[in-house]
Amino acid sequence: MDKPRIFSTPFGDVYPIYVQKAERKGRTAEEVDTVITWLTGYDESGLREQIGKETNVETFFAEAPQIHPNAYKITGKVCGVQVETITDPVMQNVRRLDKLFCPI
Numbered sequence: 001m002d003k004p005r006i007f008s009t010p011f012g013d014v015y016p017i018y019v020q021k022a023e024r025k026g027r028t029a030e031e032v033d034t035v036i037t038w039l040t041g042y043d044e045s046g047l048r049e050q051i052g053k054e055t056n057v058e059t060f061f062a063e064a065p066q067i068h069p070n071a072y073k074i075t076g077k078v079c080g081v082q083v084e085t086i087t088d089p090v091m092q093n094v095r096r097l098d099k100l101f102c103p104i
Helices: 011-024 029-040 044-052 057-062 089-101
Strands: none
Touching: 011 029, 011 044, 011 057, 011 089, 029 044, 029 089, 057 089
């Protein structure tokens, strides 16, 4: 089975979309960084490094220092899919990050 296209998308291409979404809602890029570093365990320099070397989304999550131990508490629907029922760990983390940006 083919992997979802988002897996091969450079995280550096997805990141500005999160920033734009947050800014439309009156938030800042710094707040986006806070959310991403909370979920993934990257520090600021690690996040910048991943963006700069055009790491794809699958690798971004695979190389994450530590997915936050409370990430499993992120529940609800994203694009009609219940986050907690997703079985692929990469896709689940993609959707968790999407879900964290829904209220921003």
